[in-house]
Amino acid sequence: MKTPERITGVLSPVVTPFGKDLAPDAQRFVRHCKWLLANGCSGLAVFGTNSEANSMSVAEKLQLLDALVAGGVPAAALMPGTGHCALSDSVTMTRRAVEIGCGGVLMLPPFYYKGVSDEGLFRNFAEVIERVGDPRMRLYLYHIPPVSQVPITLALIERLLKKYPGVVAGVKDSSGDWSNTKAMLDAFAKSGFDVFAGSEVFLLDTMRHGGKGCITATGNVNPGPIDQVYRKWQSVDADRLQAGITATRKIVQKVPMIPALKAIIAHFGNDPAWRTVRPPLTELERNQEEGLIAELRSSGFRMPGLAA
Amino acid sequence: MKTPERITGVLSPVVTPFGKDLAPDAQRFVRHCKWLLANGCSGLAVFGTNSEANSMSVAEKLQLLDALVAGGVPAAALMPGTGHCALSDSVTMTRRAVEIGCGGVLMLPPFYYKGVSDEGLFRNFAEVIERVGDPRMRLYLYHIPPVSQVPITLALIERLLKKYPGVVAGVKDSSGDWSNTKAMLDAFAKSGFDVFAGSEVFLLDTMRHGGKGCITATGNVNPGPIDQVYRKWQSVDADRLQAGITATRKIVQKVPMIPALKAIIAHFGNDPAWRTVRPPLTELERNQEEGLIAELRSSGFRMPGLAA
Numbered sequence: 001m002k003t004p005e006r007i008t009g010v011l012s013p014v015v016t017p018f019g020k021d022l023a024p025d026a027q028r029f030v031r032h033c034k035w036l037l038a039n040g041c042s043g044l045a046v047f048g049t050n051s052e053a054n055s056m057s058v059a060e061k062l063q064l065l066d067a068l069v070a071g072g073v074p075a076a077a078l079m080p081g082t083g084h085c086a087l088s089d090s091v092t093m094t095r096r097a098v099e100i101g102c103g104g105v106l107m108l109p110p111f112y113y114k115g116v117s118d119e120g121l122f123r124n125f126a127e128v129i130e131r132v133g134d135p136r137m138r139l140y141l142y143h144i145p146p147v148s149q150v151p152i153t154l155a156l157i158e159r160l161l162k163k164y165p166g167v168v169a170g171v172k173d174s175s176g177d178w179s180n181t182k183a184m185l186d187a188f189a190k191s192g193f194d195v196f197a198g199s200e201v202f203l204l205d206t207m208r209h210g211g212k213g214c215i216t217a218t219g220n221v222n223p224g225p226i227d228q229v230y231r232k233w234q235s236v237d238a239d240r241l242q243a244g245i246t247a248t249r250k251i252v253q254k255v256p257m258i259p260a261l262k263a264i265i266a267h268f269g270n271d272p273a274w275r276t277v278r279p280p281l282t283e284l285e286r287n288q289e290e291g292l293i294a295e296l297r298s299s300g301f302r303m304p305g306l307a308a
Numbered sequence: 309m310k311t312p313e314r315i316t317g318v319l320s321p322v323v324t325p326f327g328k329d330l331a332p333d334a335q336r337f338v339r340h341c342k343w344l345l346a347n348g349c350s351g352l353a354v355f356g357t358n359s360e361a362n363s364m365s366v367a368e369k370l371q372l373l374d375a376l377v378a379g380g381v382p383a384a385a386l387m388p389g390t391g392h393c394a395l396s397d398s399v400t401m402t403r404r405a406v407e408i409g410c411g412g413v414l415m416l417p418p419f420y421y422k423g424v425s426d427e428g429l430f431r432n433f434a435e436v437i438e439r440v441g442d443p444r445m446r447l448y449l450y451h452i453p454p455v456s457q458v459p460i461t462l463a464l465i466e467r468l469l470k471k472y473p474g475v476v477a478g479v480k481d482s483s484g485d486w487s488n489t490k491a492m493l494d495a496f497a498k499s500g501f502d503v504f505a506g507s508e509v510f511l512l513d514t515m516r517h518g519g520k521g522c523i524t525a526t527g528n529v530n531p532g533p534i535d536q537v538y539r540k541w542q543s544v545d546a547d548r549l550q551a552g553i554t555a556t557r558k559i560v561q562k563v564p565m566i567p568a569l570k571a572i573i574a575h576f577g578n579d580p581a582w583r584t585v586r587p588p589l590t591e592l593e594r595n596q597e598e599g600l601i602a603e604l605r606s607s608g609f610r611m612p613g614l615a616a
Contacts, residue, residue, distance in 0.1 A: 022395065022435070054393040054420035054421075055418065055420070056394050057394045057397050058365070060394075060396060085363060086362065086364050086365045087330065087586055087587060088367075088368060089365050092365070109588065110362075110363065112362035112363070112419065112455065113362075113589065114454075114455060116588040116589065117588075119590050120590045121587070121588050123587035123590070127330070127587055146422075147420065147421065147422060148420075149457060150588075279418065279432035279435055280417065280418045280425075280429050280431070282425055282431070
């Protein structure tokens with residue numbers, strides 16, 4: 001199997017639907033993934049933070065991955081999250097993702113221990129790369145210190161890039177700190193290291209400094225307009241388009257993001273089952289959801305073709 | 309199988325030996341567990357923070373658990389860590405622990421998402437209890453906010469105790485904050501809720517306020533003297549004995565705890581293989597280890613019968 005083209009553009013960390021018994025719902029998952037690819041996403045960062053990926057076992061995630069491919073989602077468009085606290089879990093997930101031809105893997109650092117050294121994190125990523133041992137592997141590092149509490153430093157990226165050029169392919173920066181994204185772009189974008197903003201709020205700035213797109217929660221519900229900023233970033237309309245997607249983001253993030261995304265899909269897709277989240281998350285309060293939906297509606301927000 | 313007696317006294321969160329290939333070494337693990345039980349530990353909190361438990365897959369931990377029982381370690385003395393980010397993993401591990409007759413399970417909250425609500429954490433623990441559905445289960449909550457970043461509040465304990473009396477059996481408080489341990493003791497010790505200090509530094513204070521012992525990292529290397537404080541807490545010698553174990557603790561915690569414990573076992577057990585840690589941890593620097601060992605030796609520290 002040859003190495004697919006690198007994924008660029010807008011990726012969604014796909015939210016995971018659960019049944020009443022809290023089991024992952026593969027059918028709804030495949031359907032939402034196809035909707036995203038048909039409506040602006042060029043790639044799917046399944047098993048990300050917004051996917052409640054860490055709330056699922058490795059076996060549950062492998063079953064969903066198989067269901068996606070069996071359901072006709074192209075593996076080359078997939079960038080599954082494969083980083084776990086346990087080295088052995090990271091190897092299992094990454095190996096399978098590479099074997100089935102995924103366009104990349106998005107890897108969290110092990111996140112239980114805090115204050116660990118760059119040397120320890122380097123060893124973690126190096127062990128995964130060496131054990132998977134497949135040159136088709138494309139590793140995107142996942143920097144999300146507000147949640148993981150374990151940062152991916154510039155020094156660590158530099159060391160990994162030097163040791164594993166080609167395999168270490170990029171980063172998702174979910175620090176929420178543009179100065180950090182810019183530092184990553186300035187340092188590595190010219191070395192074939194693809195920097196993705198972790199929020200569409202920074203998409204235009206990221207593109208203007210040599211980045212390759214964004215991997216963003218709200219890509220789950222607003223992929224088309226975000227994709228327009230990606231495609232037209234050099235046009236005269238770019239700032240206006242960016243202002244539009246930023247405004248939508250700001251409405252959504254007034255309430256907890258993951259249940260908000262699920263409530264939006266449930267509402268605009270007319271499919272209440274989507275509201276279910278796994279503990280430790282909880283669904284939105286009724287008044288939170290009503291306020292969110294009302295504000296989105298009055299802003300002109302739409303999800304074309306979502307309702308069955 | 310009848311419900312075993314409740315574990316009280318000194319428990320060690322047993323460090324996990326790894327081979328050069330980073331695979332768990334069941335033989336060394338069983339040997340160390342037996343040494344601990346013969347030298348002062350009344351229970352073994354295997355798969356804790358100091359065990360690098362979150363650096364292992366569920367399958368690796370289940371194999372070690374089976375090896376312990378097959379190796380003759382009494383299940384009633386075991387309080388394995390079974391709390392994971394993924395509800396499904398917590399259920400799998402807890403179910404097995406209860407089935408084989410473990411004295412209890414020590415459960416972390418799901419620790420990936422930060423700032424989650426007590427309602428979400430309640431649902432997590434309740435789901436595990438309901439799904440395991442076995443009245444022999446004894447759940448000890450694991451409060452370790454410096455690492456997990458997700459606290460177990462007094463309000464959450466109260467709610468769980470009310471809904472699942474008998475099953476919710478106690479807590480390990482690794483906050484490092486005596487006022488929090490005391491608040492737990494004051495609120496719940498009289499309700500049959502067993503409070504364990506997360507460090508032997510607080511053992512005597514914990515016993516004086518109605519606690520049941522401690523579950524402590526340094527129990528891996530200094531179980532005998534810690535057990536003496538537990539057994540003699542009402543004696544005139546208690547404060548002197550406590551000062552001794554506190555002094556040893558302070559020597560060990562000058563350097564990173566987990567590699568320090570492994571270096572001590574490697575040195576005093578004459579078994580260099582013990583030094584291996586899994587990424588993201590790293591072994592001690594040579595000068596750190598030399599300083600640690602020298603200081604322990606000059607303090608009179610011993611590990612009787614450890615060397616083969």
